[in-house]
Amino acid sequence: MSAPFDPTRTGAAALAALYRQGVTDPVTVTRLYLDRIAALDGQVRAFNQVLEVQALHAAAASAGRWASGRPLSDLDGVPLAVKANIAVAGAFWHAGIAAYRDRVAPRDADCVARLRDAGAIILGIVNMHEGALGATTDNVWFGRTQNPLRAGLTPGGSSGGSAACVAAGMAAAALGSDTMGSVRIPSAYCGLAGYKPARRAISIDGVIPLSTTLDHVGVHGRTVADCALVAAHAGALSPPGPTRLSGLRLASPDWRSRVDAPDPIWAARDAAAARLLSAGMAALDADLTNYQPGQARRLGLLVSEVEGLNAHAAQLATGDDGFSPEFLSLLRWGGKQPATKVAAAYQGLDEIRLAGLAWLDTLDAVLLPTAPQTAFAFSDPVPANQADFTALADFIGCPAVAVPAGLSPDGLPLSVQVMGRDAAIVLAVASALE
Amino acid sequence: MSAPFDPTRTGAAALAALYRQGVTDPVTVTRLYLDRIAALDGQVRAFNQVLEVQALHAAAASAGRWASGRPLSDLDGVPLAVKANIAVAGAFWHAGIAAYRDRVAPRDADCVARLRDAGAIILGIVNMHEGALGATTDNVWFGRTQNPLRAGLTPGGSSGGSAACVAAGMAAAALGSDTMGSVRIPSAYCGLAGYKPARRAISIDGVIPLSTTLDHVGVHGRTVADCALVAAHAGALSPPGPTRLSGLRLASPDWRSRVDAPDPIWAARDAAAARLLSAGMAALDADLTNYQPGQARRLGLLVSEVEGLNAHAAQLATGDDGFSPEFLSLLRWGGKQPATKVAAAYQGLDEIRLAGLAWLDTLDAVLLPTAPQTAFAFSDPVPANQADFTALADFIGCPAVAVPAGLSPDGLPLSVQVMGRDAAIVLAVASALE
Numbered sequence: 001m002s003a004p005f006d007p008t009r010t011g012a013a014a015l016a017a018l019y020r021q022g023v024t025d026p027v028t029v030t031r032l033y034l035d036r037i038a039a040l041d042g043q044v045r046a047f048n049q050v051l052e053v054q055a056l057h058a059a060a061a062s063a064g065r066w067a068s069g070r071p072l073s074d075l076d077g078v079p080l081a082v083k084a085n086i087a088v089a090g091a092f093w094h095a096g097i098a099a100y101r102d103r104v105a106p107r108d109a110d111c112v113a114r115l116r117d118a119g120a121i122i123l124g125i126v127n128m129h130e131g132a133l134g135a136t137t138d139n140v141w142f143g144r145t146q147n148p149l150r151a152g153l154t155p156g157g158s159s160g161g162s163a164a165c166v167a168a169g170m171a172a173a174a175l176g177s178d179t180m181g182s183v184r185i186p187s188a189y190c191g192l193a194g195y196k197p198a199r200r201a202i203s204i205d206g207v208i209p210l211s212t213t214l215d216h217v218g219v220h221g222r223t224v225a226d227c228a229l230v231a232a233h234a235g236a237l238s239p240p241g242p243t244r245l246s247g248l249r250l251a252s253p254d255w256r257s258r259v260d261a262p263d264p265i266w267a268a269r270d271a272a273a274a275r276l277l278s279a280g281m282a283a284l285d286a287d288l289t290n291y292q293p294g295q296a297r298r299l300g301l302l303v304s305e306v307e308g309l310n311a312h313a314a315q316l317a318t319g320d321d322g323f324s325p326e327f328l329s330l331l332r333w334g335g336k337q338p339a340t341k342v343a344a345a346y347q348g349l350d351e352i353r354l355a356g357l358a359w360l361d362t363l364d365a366v367l368l369p370t371a372p373q374t375a376f377a378f379s380d381p382v383p384a385n386q387a388d389f390t391a392l393a394d395f396i397g398c399p400a401v402a403v404p405a406g407l408s409p410d411g412l413p414l415s416v417q418v419m420g421r422d423a424a425i426v427l428a429v430a431s432a433l434e
Numbered sequence: 435m436s437a438p439f440d441p442t443r444t445g446a447a448a449l450a451a452l453y454r455q456g457v458t459d460p461v462t463v464t465r466l467y468l469d470r471i472a473a474l475d476g477q478v479r480a481f482n483q484v485l486e487v488q489a490l491h492a493a494a495a496s497a498g499r500w501a502s503g504r505p506l507s508d509l510d511g512v513p514l515a516v517k518a519n520i521a522v523a524g525a526f527w528h529a530g531i532a533a534y535r536d537r538v539a540p541r542d543a544d545c546v547a548r549l550r551d552a553g554a555i556i557l558g559i560v561n562m563h564e565g566a567l568g569a570t571t572d573n574v575w576f577g578r579t580q581n582p583l584r585a586g587l588t589p590g591g592s593s594g595g596s597a598a599c600v601a602a603g604m605a606a607a608a609l610g611s612d613t614m615g616s617v618r619i620p621s622a623y624c625g626l627a628g629y630k631p632a633r634r635a636i637s638i639d640g641v642i643p644l645s646t647t648l649d650h651v652g653v654h655g656r657t658v659a660d661c662a663l664v665a666a667h668a669g670a671l672s673p674p675g676p677t678r679l680s681g682l683r684l685a686s687p688d689w690r691s692r693v694d695a696p697d698p699i700w701a702a703r704d705a706a707a708a709r710l711l712s713a714g715m716a717a718l719d720a721d722l723t724n725y726q727p728g729q730a731r732r733l734g735l736l737v738s739e740v741e742g743l744n745a746h747a748a749q750l751a752t753g754d755d756g757f758s759p760e761f762l763s764l765l766r767w768g769g770k771q772p773a774t775k776v777a778a779a780y781q782g783l784d785e786i787r788l789a790g791l792a793w794l795d796t797l798d799a800v801l802l803p804t805a806p807q808t809a810f811a812f813s814d815p816v817p818a819n820q821a822d823f824t825a826l827a828d829f830i831g832c833p834a835v836a837v838p839a840g841l842s843p844d845g846l847p848l849s850v851q852v853m854g855r856d857a858a859i860v861l862a863v864a865s866a867l868e
Binding site for chain 2: 334351
């Protein structure tokens, strides 16, 4: 088989043209991905379950539609992977928690059903940090997913399997979920684009929650266009973005005193800002005054932990087998906090959201680093501040896109994040950085 | 003094024309209100503090501006009362709690400063249910405010002093606050209009909080126009509303199985709906499916109690003197609830808000009763469901207006409530019912 489609270089949005022109077809491409999974996933360990039969069946149907000139959408025949907390009918649905190891989803999550209605092919279920509460995807039950760019490094998390499978060319794009950064951080560590649409733009129906207050469904892809295409068919359709950036207001706030990150992280952001200004964006000196990422993180974690305890209460009522001591201790710590502290966390996040919305209303896009570090070794201590740039967009509920921004001195991907009120603008600005 | 302005019949919005024409002037009107307070408030007990010197000083300045043809706004020279949880510089600022009995506000609340900038005159501070957590204004520390329409009945609450002083012609309009219905319920019981703008449309800066999540500042007035005028100058400016209602979609959902209210309450709502349909509105069969007011009330109360405990934590750390046992027991009950239950309350309210916004997006206005009962005797048991029609607009954060809707068989005011996404439309629909 000579593949005219190179899964290590191009992704979801390129496929429709190839199918339309008959250069390749969904069965060939699906087989290509399944072959790569078979060849590579023994090392990467991104997949919890490969849905080979289902995928080939769907690919054959898609091929028939393309052959007859009647594809369902530009996503018809595009092979995707789905994070293990998002329901795919007939597949395992466990959120990386062994207690749910044998649970099979009775029906598709809303977003998965929409993607299938658009013709997407589900290749399988991918690994995640246990319960989505953590950012290394070093899962004691389902294995440690490796960063495909360098073995021994984390792919990030919690959607580590989603990012790793796309980065390794084992899927054209992947669904993930993002509570404080769980789509954007692994996309950053793996050199991908990652898109978290506005809150509930993609339904959380059929997603095992960590925090219904903060959970967002998002997409990992090679390009911003790949992410936008999948997100649009998953429910987050945004209108066409501006074709020119000139005049759009860009804030690149100086958070050096707020988030501890090495120079190359800031240099990548500053270089990206310079490119956007060269493209005609107008620099705006506008910051979210008084926002302290470290303090806000604690509020978000507390809300996630207590809501996570609520999410798993029914299972825990039958016993705590299949929950790791680490995960359980986080949930239980949250559950032991006084009512007033919990309420204060919600009150604090609410004020951040209101102030954040008012801030974003004064500008078109904010540019920040995606993460305060590049991918690190599993043997290294886990930095506490991984989500200190990303969590704000979950608190506000606004769209945010992580986009690659070159390599660090040691050859690992750097990433910057674009956030704002308007998804179309955010996507257009992020695309301009590719 | 022959007063061409009758404070028992007309209110805030009528004054500018009278001042402009020189029919009367702000000093005369302010004296009229102060005289009525002196004559009537011994019975009504609406005022905690009358700011006679301040008010007359402000009235003289206003009179000078009108005389020179340079009023600050159409609110210049309009005498208002302010609920005791809203800061008026130099006045008592205690939220009906004896622990703060001697506290004097160091500066105006944002909304009060705006009203003063527009020329409004602050007559004084009015009574409220202790801590804004309750709806009778039977305040153990500051007295029981009577319903001016019938002694022995509650004026409602928590903004009972605000409604009572306007209903008794002791102020042209009044500021209140509304956490689950605290502006609209007393306006209903006292035969007034009551307007709660969208969340934070009027800042809560300078308002002693009950719940920062649910608190809204609102206005009590004789007419919807009075309320809208004051609200606009307090920060909640809305564009001009539609001049015709034809074609606007009106939902009048049947909540008879959800809220226990006697027939005259429903009849008033149905009659109001019929009037709006006659005016050209289109009946829309759209309900907020699954919304259970009684269950939702418990979520809102829990959030209010825990956040109230946070609001008063600093004072309580010095001892609980000056907090009534009833108020304290509510706050402390909230503080004793488990973290998971508190989080579940926030999660539940959040889902109500999202579903409510989606519901309101399908229509222009919702018409419901304001309260499930008319004003009741202080000697009667307090109904648990007083806020079961009003709380939803606080949960959603949308504008809502209570407007008089005739009299019950026993001669007490009935009221209906209009809510929706668009303040201008909500105000226009409510005005059409006057």
